[in-house]
Amino acid sequence: MVMLMLVLVIAGSARATTDVMPFKDEAQEQQFRQLTEQLRCPKCQNNSIADSNAMIATDMRRRVYDLMQEGRSRQEIIDYMVARYGNFVTYDPPLTPLTVLLWVLPLAAIVAGGWIIVARTRRHRA
Known part of the structure; x- marks a missing residue:
């Protein structure tokens, strides 16, 4: 009897989550x-x-x-x-100034980091 009640409760809750459109x-x-x-x-x-x-x-x-x-x-x-x-x-x-920044800033950071590394290496060699 307890198993039957448990099955009915589980089946009822599973049916409740289904969208019927x-x-x-x-x-x-x-x-x-x-x-x-x-x-x-x-x-x-x-x-x-x-x-x-x-x-x-x-x-x-x-x-x-x-x-x-x-x-x-x-x-x-x-x-x-x-x-x-x-x-x-x-x-x-949509493309907005904020979304442009999200794409451009990482690229700018990589370029700036590369430039700093090159500048320091050149200065260190001299």
Whole structure:
């Protein structure tokens, strides 16, 4: 009897975590999958909202679904998520002065370090 109760509790909780979202057709379901794989989970950071089991990812998947049902375009949905969660939510953030610095500063540090090493070696030889 105890085993039966345990199995029912486990089965019920497993069913509760499954998102059930009816789609009009296969194309809409495919678009949903693509969108949820392109959006990053704010909590997990390295997972998309499609792969994350975090509560915020579940809420974001539900919101993507609702926006799709309202007839919003792919870009409108991404813009909504960026407005709500910031550029971090996309795996391909826009080019801004800050993102340029993130790419340029490491290269500048390597070049400056190389220049310092060359200058010190030349001075040491002389």
